[in-house]
Amino acid sequence: MLKALDRLERRWRAHFNVAPTDVESWRRARIYMLWFDHAVLRLFWTNQMQIAPGVIRSNHPTPGRLHRLKRRGVVSVLTLRGSADSAHYATEKIYCRELGLTLHAIGFSDKSAPPKASLTALIDKFRTIEKPFLMHCKSGADRAGLASALYLLVIEGKPLAEARRMLSPRFLHFKGSKTGVLDRVLDQYETESAGRDFETWLEESYDPTRL
Numbered sequence: 001m002l003k004a005l006d007r008l009e010r011r012w013r014a015h016f017n018v019a020p021t022d023v024e025s026w027r028r029a030r031i032y033m034l035w036f037d038h039a040v041l042r043l044f045w046t047n048q049m050q051i052a053p054g055v056i057r058s059n060h061p062t063p064g065r066l067h068r069l070k071r072r073g074v075v076s077v078l079t080l081r082g083s084a085d086s087a088h089y090a091t092e093k094i095y096c097r098e099l100g101l102t103l104h105a106i107g108f109s110d111k112s113a114p115p116k117a118s119l120t121a122l123i124d125k126f127r128t129i130e131k132p133f134l135m136h137c138k139s140g141a142d143r144a145g146l147a148s149a150l151y152l153l154v155i156e157g158k159p160l161a162e163a164r165r166m167l168s169p170r171f172l173h174f175k176g177s178k179t180g181v182l183d184r185v186l187d188q189y190e191t192e193s194a195g196r197d198f199e200t201w202l203e204e205s206y207d208p209t210r211l
Helices: 002-016 023-036 063-071 087-099 116-128 143-155 160-164 178-192 198-204
Strands: 049-052 055-058 076-079 102-105 133-136
Touching: 002 023, 023 087, 049 143, 055 143, 063 087, 076 087, 087 102, 116 143, 116 198, 133 143, 143 160, 143 178, 143 198, 160 178, 178 198
Parallel strands: 055 133, 076 102, 076 133
Antiparallel strands: 049 055
16 A cells, blocks of 8 residues: 555656646645745745855745845855656746856755765855855755865864854754764764865765765
8 A cells, every 4th residue: 555655656756746847836836845845934934144254045036035135135045856857847947047146056965975976066166156145955954064074174164063063953954864964974984084184074084884
């Protein structure tokens, strides 16, 4: 019974998870975003915070929130959900284009250790992205938390202890869950840094398989 329900849910997901190109696909994409991607919760809950001058973290923004952020001066958006052919990326790309916001995408999972290439690309993007910018994942709890920690640690030069606060229950991130693998990136760095800055350690010693 459970397997049958799972197969049915997957079929419904695939049916509605489309890039909008016409009236019908827009209807399906909106249904997907609202219910399957849980945007109905994000209408009221933003998990939003400014972590540094010109840098904001949050969950996946609604069109209305993108409009309000644009009025506040935000010019760039960095999604940590990747650029896969999906309703959440396709609709965000359209909304950003309509508002004149530049959308950047870097993807990694919240339940497995990020590849070195993804972390390197993320840090490189921090140095080139135009500010003010918003970075987000789906819930704003896990991937956005690690990205925020790395921004404070690498770009702002903050202590590791301060950077760690970006991964906390305050943002609904829980180290004891599967997403705790993201905390272990910082744990491994703390154990092995031997006086090296994060980027040097990342290049020389980071091993996601050990996490």
